[in-house]
Amino acid sequence: MPTEQKESAPSASVPVTGYRLILPDDWAQIPLRHGTEEAVRRILDEAFSRIPPGSPEDKVGPYKRELERRFRAAVSRVQEGNALDLYLPVRSEGNVNLGASIVVSETVLPRRQEQAAQLDPTDVAVQLLAGDGLDNADLSSGELDGALAVRREHTAPADPDRGAGLGSRRVEYIVSVPDDPERWFAAAFSTVGGGDPRDDLADALVEWFDAVMATLRWRRG
Incomplete structure (x- = not known):
């Protein structure tokens, strides 16, 4: 596993240009x-x-x-x-097929100056995550590298028309990009586990993804 290098603390005035x-x-x-x-x-x-x-x-x-x-x-x-x-696993451990992926994206909200002071960032994050109408999702919130993060976990059914022959366990983090309230970083993890999205392998991989997200660091400048 690659090691993280120590870096001097960047100035908060330097805009975020990426992530690690x-x-x-x-x-x-x-x-x-x-x-x-x-x-x-x-x-x-x-x-x-x-x-x-x-x-x-x-x-x-x-x-x-x-x-x-x-x-x-x-x-x-x-x-x-x-x-x-x-991000995809490109090698299998023994005979185990991880059947997992991570997709990273960015969401930019329309600028609405008249609402900026009224919108709570947590409410915005929950609205973004709830946009697909899921009712059975587990939601929680916290911080990642000093930024507000909302986590959602749910199980999605199989969808052969979209190439998903098995149900999957999904965990999504949506994180407010520092110093820019219109920008949100999103990381979505999906796994089929060992064929059952609620089996022990799926549980272990979800815990692993939570640990990966704890390593999130912003790149500036």
Whole structure:
């Protein structure tokens, strides 16, 4: 796992220009605005390199084409949502398929000066998270790197039309970007667990994602 370097405290007047998350080395970042194709090609090439030498081409060829098709389709679906980054586990531990992803995006609210003084940031965050009408979500709030953060957890049913053949456990953090009340950082985690979004593996991966989000740090300047 990469280590975090010590940095001098940045001035609060310097605007936030990005973020950092500390993830294990077996998770790959796919930028969705620039450099997407290079990242996708690198991940596919690494996956193909693990195919045992001498494997029959009539088996390997269709496998590689199907893997690439499904992988590119998954990336394209996330890009349609105008996200910033997609993180995926690119290696399995033993025979366990993590079946998980993290999508990072940014939401910019319309500027409404007449309401700015009346809106409580927590209320705004909850409204953003509740925009899809979920009634069974667990909501909580706190701080990440000095910024207000609202966490939502829920279970989503299978949706084969969107490539989700299994139900999934989802956890979303929406975080107020410091010094800019119209900007909100969002990180959405999804896992199918071991095939049941409420099983022990799903529980462990949700705890892991909460630990990852605790490493969130803002980049300034």
